Amino acid sequence: GAGVSQSPSNKVTEKGKDVELRCDPISGHTALYWYRQSLGQGLEFLIYFQGNSAPDKSGLPSDRFSAERTGGSVSTLTIQRTQQEDSAVYLCASSLGMGLAGPLLIYAFGPGTRLLVL
Amino acid sequence: AQSVSQHNHHVILSEAASLELGCNYSYGGTVNLFWYVQYPGQHLQLLLKYFSGDPLVKGIKGFEAEFIKSKFSFNLRKPSVQWSDTAEYFCAVNKARQDSWGKLQFGAGTQVVVTP
Numbered sequence: 555g556a557g558v559s560q561s562p563s564n565k566v567t568e569k570g571k572d573v574e575l576r577c578d579p580i581s582g583h584t585a586l587y588w589y590r591q592s593l594g595q596g597l598e599f600l601i602y603f604q605g606n607s608a609p610d611k612s613g614l615p616s617d618r619f620s621a622e623r624t625g626g627s628v629s630t631l632t633i634q635r636t637q638q639e640d641s642a643v644y645l646c647a648s649s650l651g652m653g654l655a656g657p658l659l660i661y662a663f664g665p666g667t668r669l670l671v672l
Numbered sequence: 673a674q675s676v677s678q679h680n681h682h683v684i685l686s687e688a689a690s691l692e693l694g695c696n697y698s699y700g701g702t703v704n705l706f707w708y709v710q711y712p713g714q715h716l717q718l719l720l721k722y723f724s725g726d727p728l729v730k731g732i733k734g735f736e737a738e739f740i741k742s743k744f745s746f747n748l749r750k751p752s753v754q755w756s757d758t759a760e761y762f763c764a765v766n767k768a769r770q771d772s773w774g775k776l777q778f779g780a781g782t783q784v785v786v787t788p
Binding site for chain 1: 676678706708714715716717718721762764774775776777778779780781
């Protein structure tokens, strides 16, 4: 597709339930990122994938959070046993390539999934 | 730890006024710098970016930003705003290192409201 897509756009769940959030990156983008935007705060890095390399999970807030990327394309962010503090907008982004070359480091963001944990 | 500070959380100004949004970061090494904008109901869009070269960068919609290395700053400017510039603006920084390039550190954002 032309841009990064995410689904669902909104998700309401009960505390303690598991949720899965999906991201479809731009075709050909080898790098994929997850960020979280909480109310009144900036964006918080969660995890990123680059090609076949091991993902950088350093931003995941707890072991309830996990993510995978299948076939180097679609990614799923899973939150187990959701808590109310998990309520936020979860943003996915993708970019071309890897390396320090500036023009490659263009992040395209998706519309986000708004998660509300009751 | 690296941090990104945006000086104002909310800015209200009239059409045709000039806009300047401050952004400072704390990392001492080489950085890549970005400004993103989020219009109401829309997703984040890149306004402009700096990687190297001319520290004055021009972006879309008449925005520009100046990188001042000695001040660790990357302030965003627009000489004359329009009502359509009402949005939230985010400064973002990442370290120009191979083990860090995937991580963008964002500021808390500045909500800009332009009144007619």
